[in-house]
Amino acid sequence: MVKLKSNDDKEFEVEEAAVIQSEMIKNMIEDGCATSVIPLPNIDSKTLIKVIEYLNKHINMGKAAETGEEDDLKEFDEQFVNMGWEELFDVIMAANYLNIHELMELCCQSAADRLKNKSVRAVREMLKITNDLTEEEEQEIINDAPWAFEGPEIDDTVN
Template sequence: MDTESGKTILLISSDGHRFEVTEAAASMSRLLSNMIEDGCTDNGVTLPNVTGDMLAKIVKYCDKHAAVTSELAAAGFSDAAAREESRVEKLKEFDAELVSLDVPTLFRLIMAADFMDVKGLLDAACQHVADMAKDMTVEQMRETFNIENDLTREEEAAIRRENAWAFATRR
């Protein structure tokens, strides 16, 4: 498929949602970039591990990042480092807003971004989880991330004794 902005690729989610994206946006995904390179996108690409709601977020990310990259290239940045710094700065707020999700949705986005190999989105989402976990107690992490405690009280007490330094409160 072709549009005014170049060739487009049809992406089909596991639940049948369809998205047309430019080749430039699709190339933000290493999975899709490799398929484009191999000529495997002519009949669309079915993504069996990505639901429509997650694919919508990934497409939004890729569209925005491809557009900003294209804008900066058109602006004539000759210094690659300055271009990258400007791109990162322009997209920081967008990325933060995109990954500000409830925990189950955020983890589904991480899985989808990992499957499609969208490194920037995966990094942003994982950094958001790390920022959430920062300064949490073990109990808070278990509650926030729905992690079952599979240790007996005795096993947990032994671990806390052996690693007391890790459980000391910060000041």
């Protein structure tokens, strides 16, 4: 068992087989730096619970492919990314920090799918980006490729 500590001082016990899906922790264990609790100053307990849920489910991924449980795992993944936008970003940050490749793939793809059809205004709002382009600069980009700003799929809602 490996002990992880979130930045709000909560401790979690995780099986080693699950936690080594994180390259970062795997390296720590190999270097003998994981004998006591591993502090994770960038991750809060809410996010860490999600990450551990994913790790535990994916622990037997190789086995699942053999026994035909892939569909089950696919369904879990679909349900897993069905979370709020802010929450999804917290998980991406955590997956990036812990270096969990598959989780990073899954969450980034979900984020991309959600952004794909958004309008420029909606993207700015979703990612809290301040527009620093002048009106002329903006018009120039639009004139450059007007087709990219048209179409029935473009969605101006923020969610």
